[in-house]
Amino acid sequence: MPGHEGGRTAADDQAFVDTVRQYAPRLYRHLLRLLQDPQDAEDALQETFLKAYQHLGDFRGQARLSTWLYRIATNEALMQLRRKNPAISLEALQGNDAPPDEVLLNQWQILPEQAALSAEVRQVLERAVQGLSPALRAVFLLRDVEGFSTRETAEILGISADAVKTRLSRARMRLREALARYFHESSSHRTEAAL
Structure with missing residues (x-):
């Protein structure tokens, strides 16, 4: 359909909107627990869904959609934590x-x-x-x-x-x-x- 990225249709876009509605509350709570700041959690949530939309074609269904979204969200939260405190090493974020x-x-x-x-x-x-x-x-x-x-x-x-x-x-x-x-x-x- 003209005007849609990567051959996505209006139905695809609506399905994504439905996915956002379904997962946004749970992902927000998860991000809030990780980031401990409502604004940071909201920013990370928006980034999560933006990245998910941009990479929807990469989702192959080998894992559940929720697993894929949580991975994007968790990675986004960890990157935000690292940007906020550059002194934190990747090893510290990943743990011993x-x-x-x-x-x-x-x-x-x-x-x-x-x-x-x-x-x-x-x-x-x-x-x-x-x-x-x-x-x-x-x-x-x-x-x-x-x-x-x-x-x-x-x-x-x-x-x-x-x-x-x-x-x-x-x-x-x-x-x-x-x-x-x-x-x-x-x-x-x-x-x-x-x-």
């Missing part, structure tokens, strides 16, 4: 992939799920997630918040499945440590108040 300490890894399972129900604990957890490195935060959000599989997370981030597992383990350990500090401080305050 050495094997985690198995003892600490097993301790993550001790955390009771009921603790997440408390609004105060949720705030502590959200602050702890924000304190993770971009690489750990991205893996944690994709796997444990967005529900992507290890394989999908690896595809989105362009890393190996083993790296996803390692980073997820590290992220969970750091979050567990933050919650353990919170519970230790809370119990200390309650004990002091009782005396």
